[in-house]
Structure formats: structure tokens, C-alpha cells
Amino acid sequence: MDLKFKKSSEDTRKIKSEIALGNNPLNIDSYIDYAEDKIKDTTNHDYAHIVSSGNAGIFIGLSYINGDVLIPDQGGWNGFKQISRFLNKPFETVKTNLGLIDIDELNNTLSNLDKSKVNGLILTSFAAYTAEQNIKEISEICHENDVILIEDVSGSIGDSKLANGKYSDIIVGSTGSPKILNVEDGGFITTNIKEVFDNNRILLKSFKSNEITAGGIISELKNASSNLNKYIDACNYLKNNIDNVVHADKRGINVFIKNDDPKHFSWNLRQELVLDSHGMVTKCPNYNRLKEKGVALEIKNLDISQLSKSNLDEIIEIVKKYQ
Numbered sequence: 001m002d003l004k005f006k007k008s009s010e011d012t013r014k015i016k017s018e019i020a021l022g023n024n025p026l027n028i029d030s031y032i033d034y035a036e037d038k039i040k041d042t043t044n045h046d047y048a049h050i051v052s053s054g055n056a057g058i059f060i061g062l063s064y065i066n067g068d069v070l071i072p073d074q075g076g077w078n079g080f081k082q083i084s085r086f087l088n089k090p091f092e093t094v095k096t097n098l099g100l101i102d103i104d105e106l107n108n109t110l111s112n113l114d115k116s117k118v119n120g121l122i123l124t125s126f127a128a129y130t131a132e133q134n135i136k137e138i139s140e141i142c143h144e145n146d147v148i149l150i151e152d153v154s155g156s157i158g159d160s161k162l163a164n165g166k167y168s169d170i171i172v173g174s175t176g177s178p179k180i181l182n183v184e185d186g187g188f189i190t191t192n193i194k195e196v197f198d199n200n201r202i203l204l205k206s207f208k209s210n211e212i213t214a215g216g217i218i219s220e221l222k223n224a225s226s227n228l229n230k231y232i233d234a235c236n237y238l239k240n241n242i243d244n245v246v247h248a249d250k251r252g253i254n255v256f257i258k259n260d261d262p263k264h265f266s267w268n269l270r271q272e273l274v275l276d277s278h279g280m281v282t283k284c285p286n287y288n289r290l291k292e293k294g295v296a297l298e299i300k301n302l303d304i305s306q307l308s309k310s311n312l313d314e315i316i317e318i319v320k321k322y323q
């Protein structure tokens with residue numbers, strides 16, 4: 001089965017190339033200012049910066065934390081650990097139920113923290129890209145314990161419950177490929193806490209974005225919600241028609257299938273699910289997905305044009321053949 005890897009929309013590619021040529025395709029004074037306004041409208045925060053990558057946003061967000069950094073024990077993003085280490089911030093893992101934060105465990109862990117420091121919990125909106133965190137409840141517990149909640153919304157920007165500044169204190173995201181805002185590079189960070197940026201001028205300068213990426217972000221934001229929902233709907237359909245799926249009842253943008261022999265299962269799937277020169281099969285255990293035997297089918301890596309029912313039915317048949 002030949003599938004196409006996700007591309008920026010044609011509009012986005014045109015806008016980026018016009019800006020690169022020195023034109024002003026959207027008739028805007030500053031693409032960076034406008035992109036920052038649009039991003040903060042989307043996340044319901046007062047302050048926003050677009051930056052050079054998703055990891056740059058994480059660097060800035062974690063720099064604000066001067067106490068402990070808490071991360072999920074699986075289903076997060078490797079950068080959370082690597083950047084905490086680089087910044088010399090002690091980090092601790094929070095127990096999850098296959099990526100989903102265990103609310104009681106969270107309560108226990110947070111209540112034992114040294115409250116004289118600024119502590120932070122950083123997580124992705126979708127655990128392992130496959131199941132949405134209960135962000136409202138997590139936010140309540142963080143706030144009861146004076147812990148800053150940092151949400152990585154690379155996979156969820158455009159949603160109304162996830163990626164919402166009503167719940168998360170700091171929101172970060174990647175606009176690289178193949179993310180929901182698929183601009184090929186860049187990222188963003190938003191918050192209501194002015195000090196996150198005031199204390200971090202040097203990082204903001206070091207990780208600055210550019211007008212071309214800003215133009216791409218403005219363009220991609222227009223379709224973020226509808227694109228996101230198409231990926232979620234496609235995954236729902238797959239989850240309902242494939243056996244041994246983890247978190248089958250939860251919203252997500254990939255599908256995790258348990259399997260005792262992930263080496264062969266993933267090899268077989270890769271022979272059949274050919275995605276240009278890219279991949280859509282992640283062999284697990286893997287911290288960024290789940291520390292379980294199985295594979296993650298990265299539906300989020302497919303171009304939006306590839307999510308037809310006939311394609312999804314073919315994917316289901318291929319999976320069944322090797323399960």
C-alpha cells in the first residue's frame with residue numbers, strides 16, 4: 001500500500017515561498033507578531049512567542065521551573081528528560097496507566113514536593129499520541145499543589161479541551177513535520193505568566209523564529225481544528241476495527257496495538273504500509289510511545305488526503321493479516 005507522508009497545505013507552501021521572495025502575501029506588517037497573536041488566541045493565553053522548534057519551547061518553559069520537574073513514566077517526549085538534565089533540574093516520573101496520569105499517584109507525588117520552589121509537571125496532551133490526558137483533573141491537582149502544568153500540544157493544537165490555557169499554565173508545541181501545525185520547522189510557547197518570558201530574554205533571542213515560519217504558522221492555524229478532528233476520527237475508526245488496541249475508547253492521533261513479537265509485527269507492517277521515504281510504524285517499548293510490546297501506527301504521519309475510508313479499511317486488513 002503506497003501512502004503519502006503529511007505535507008504542509010498548498011496555501012502554506014505558497015505563503016512561505018512568497019515571503020521568502022520578499023513579497024507580502026497576506027498584507028501583514030509583521031508575520032511574527034501576527035502569528036503570536038493568533039497562537040495566543042488559539043490557546044487562550046495572554047503571552048506567546050514563536051520559537052525555532054518545539055524543544056526550544058520546552059527549554060524556555062522548563063527554565064522557569066526552579067524546583068522539581070515531573071514527567072509521565074511513559075508516553076511523554078524524550079526531550080522532557082534530556083532538557084531537564086541539560087538544565088540541571090532534578091526530574092521525577094509520575095506513575096501512569098499506560099501513559100495516562102494516575103490521578104491518585106499524582107496527588108501523592110505532588111503533595112510531597114517542596115512548596116518553597118516552583119515545581120512543574122510536563123506532559124503531552126495525548127499520552128503516546130494515542131490517548132488524551134484528563135487535562136482538567138490534572139490541572140486541578142496541579143493548582144491545588146501550586147505546581148505549574150506545562151502541556152506539549154504538538155499533537156493537539158486546535159482542540160478546545162486540550163491545548164487550552166484555561167487548564168495549562170504553559171503551553172508549548174512543535175510546528176515541525178509531521179505535526180498538526182505542519183510548517184516543517186518552528187515551535188511556540190504561550191502562557192499567562194509574564195515572568196516566563198521576562199526571566200528568559202536570552203533564550204527567546206537564541207531560539208527566535210523567522211517571518212517565513214511565522215507565515216506558515218498563520219496559514220496552518222486556519223485548518224488546525226478540522227485537520228486534528230480528521231486524524232482523531234480516522235483513529236477512532238481504526239481503534240474500533242482492530243483487536244488488542246490500547247486505550248481504544250480514548251481520542252488520539254495514532255493507534256497502539258499490543259503484540260508479543262513487535263520485531264516481526266513491525267517489520268511486516270513496514271513492508272506493506274509504505275509511506276514515501278518516511279515511516280508510520282513505531283516499534284515499542286519506547287518512552288515516547290508506550291513501554292509495552294507492540295507497535296504504534298502513526299496515523300498522524302499520513303497526509304490528510306490519505307484518510308479515506310477505503311485506505312483505512314485496507315490498513316485494517318493489513319494489520320489483521322499479521323496480528
Ligand SMILES: Cc1ncc(COP(=O)(O)O)c(C=O)c1O
Nearest residue numbers: 053054055077124152154174176
Ligand atoms: C511531542 C513532541 N514534542 C516536542 C517535539 C520536538 O519538536 P522539534 O523537533 O520541533 O524540536 C516532538 C518531536 O517529534 C514531539 O513529538
